Amino acid sequence: MIEGEATFFVEDQPIQATAGSFVSIPRGTKHAFQVDSEIVRLINTYVPAGFEYMIIETTEPAKARTLPPASMPSPTKEQPNRVMEQIIQKYPAAKTNFLQGYES
Known part of the structure; x- marks a missing residue:
């Protein structure tokens, strides 16, 4: 994580990540993430x-640094x-x- 806060769910186990965190998810593992701060920047490989x-x-x-419309x-x-x-x-x-x- 470069900036911000996010929660990664790896096999439904939550992992809190902040700037400086490293999260490794093995190939084929069920996962998701949610952004917990206004801005998040991360490197994804x-x-x-x-x-x-x-x-x-x-x-x-x-097109802009805003959330897409709810519609x-x-x-x-x-x-x-x-x-x-x-x-x-x-x-x-x-x-x-x-x-x-x-x-x-």
Whole structure:
């Protein structure tokens, strides 16, 4: 973590992280995180590489440093499934055990 505070949930175990913290999550481990401060800056790496393509292809850079509007629609379950299938075809290294059920 470079700046701010966040909580990482690794196999549902919460881990508090602040500036200077290092959180390592083994490949294939169920995880999530929540931002606990107004601003968070962190370095995110993947070893072995590949899954970053999933993130790059399924996100859109923010136009401003603000939260998206609450009225922004959430994707249907089918939309991410289709996108993930396309990404795995384009970048086979993006496929992980965590994504089981998304393959065609």
